[in-house]
Amino acid sequence: MRRRAFFKSLIGATSSFGMVRHGYGGKKEALIPTSVASGAPFSRVVLATERGLSHGIRPVAEERIGNLLARSIETLFEENADTVWRRLFHPEDVVGLKVNCLAGKGLSTRLELVNAVCEALLQAGIKKHRIIIWDRADRDLERAGYSIERRKNRVQCFGTNKAGYTSRIYEHGYVGSQLSRIVTDYCSAIINLPVLKDHGIVGLSVGLKNFFGAINNPNKYHDNAGDPYVADVNMLTPIRSKTRLTICDAITPQYEGGPPYMPQWTWPMNSLLVSTDMVAMDQVGWDIVEEKRRENKFSSLAGAGREPVYINTAADAEHELGTNNSAKINVLKV
């Protein structure tokens, strides 16, 4: 699709976004109780597992992963999955799927999972060209097995290198960054699709950290194990207001040696984590990685000098992005 044609197609999406904030936002209300951030007593995080799902980096059967995703969504929202997708996303939305592809095949968001999400969105009435699979650069996407796609009537797939960054600087706390125009100008809604993995500097990379791929200068924000920068990035209004769902690929997570792919430290967890509370999901992911590290006689992340305290910061009174209080996180195992 040519750039001009694409923008033309977004005119409807812009008005649709207005609906999300005002009229359509009423439908979203029904989904809010999955997060403490919205005042609910518990945040819900689905941990959905299917044995034998993964075989190293070989493809996973899309049907199986699609079924697992549907069960996760139904458990999280206590409704039929199709109904949930239709409530979460309007046909005039432009939905950005923020994948995590820097590590290449083996430790990037699996294509099969992304395909399953696309299929659910299509079933919910979103047109193909209104779905954008994206990350920082085409090169990162291709390295992880994605094909760059900008043709009309196709699910779009491209990096911010194609869309560019805003000229405006978005600021919160210690962060001042230009945002991917995919977030600000192209999309009206975002599904965050991170990978569960260890991170050599900030300790852990799950949902919150994935949005470092949406700013122009992530290299400036790794000091002090990413605290408070990761939390601050997630406070930037376009990210915070447009992210409606986080689906974490925990099929073959990595508990040490990240963010690059180190197969010796991955394990077949065969799971998805799904939530609307990114902080709660990160906390659950943190617990999982710590447990795996203990099993394999590695020090804790704190012991390794990279405790991901940015998760605590994201939950504090200044940020209120969600809860990290385990007593307020309801982990729903499927």
Add this chain to the structure above:
Amino acid sequence: MDRRTFIKISSCSAAGYCLLRDGKVLAGDDGVAPARYYEKLPYRKIKCTLCPRECVIDDLERGYCGVRENRGGTYYTLVHGNPCSAHIDPIEKKPLFHFLPGTLAFSIATVGCNVFCKFCQNWQISQARPEQVKSMKMSPEKVAKVAVERNCPSVAYTYTEPVVFTEYMYDTARACRDRNIKSVMISNGYIQKEPMKDLCTVLNAVKIDLKAFTRRFYKELVAGELKPVLDTLILLRQQNMWTEIVYLIIPGQNDDPGELEKLSKWIVEELGPDTPLHFSRFYPQYRLKNLPATPISTLETARKIALDNGLKYVYIGNVPGHAAENTYCPSCQRLLVKRTGYRIIENAIQNNRCSYCSATIAGVW
């Protein structure tokens, strides 16, 4: 790329003279060259030893500067021969007031910086990554050739932070030396000892932006540390490198008279009273738009403090037409170099001496 396009993308120097027609837009992996100054670590990690940050970088990741990348355990610069800005400026614009006054400097920069100043003037290129800004291809030899062709006796590495393109700067300075062109580095001084010593073998002058004289300021507004910058200044003195200092005064942040007195005393004691000190006026920009411009009276007070503490050459910058733009003989107090903006109106220094009283005037004239 034509000249018009370049002007559109270039963010530096209204007075500058665009030279992109000598280059071209780059794509892909142009500019990638092996980096110097790093250590290999287990599991394809590396530790960068170029600047005091000593970033430990995983495979496929970059350091704080955003222009040096680990690829499979080998470290690369992404900007060698890949400037994003190229202009011809008066040397006074750097500012260097005691180095070949009235001459032109062919001035180049790549993207990237190893600090994160909230008051950065060139943030569009200094805080960017190579793939976010259009650049040109210009080898070290080409830079030297252009400098000769354009009658520039010096090349300035400036606008962003040249420390992060140290390999390109070093190779270019060597190529310039072969053509009798001098090299000047306009830097924050946030660099380790070994690479700075290597650069001293090919540079002829350095200007350091000493951003404050407190750790607090460096931590909160620069995302860096003060001490390594002071260490660099001392090293430059030990290496007999001609060095001038710029101190941008930001209201309420680094304008305390006590701080300025400590700064002045430190310069006199550690670098010598002949070190030129430029107090520069701040204008609100980037992430400090909430602060006012520096009152001229503050700059004048700062200058008085520095002179009272023994510094001989203290200037006020970013205030066109101010009398403190000029150089005065520290011995007879006569006006020696009269400046208006970046222009030299008159110069009464002859053979490194005051033409009135014959006192030696420090500098490279």
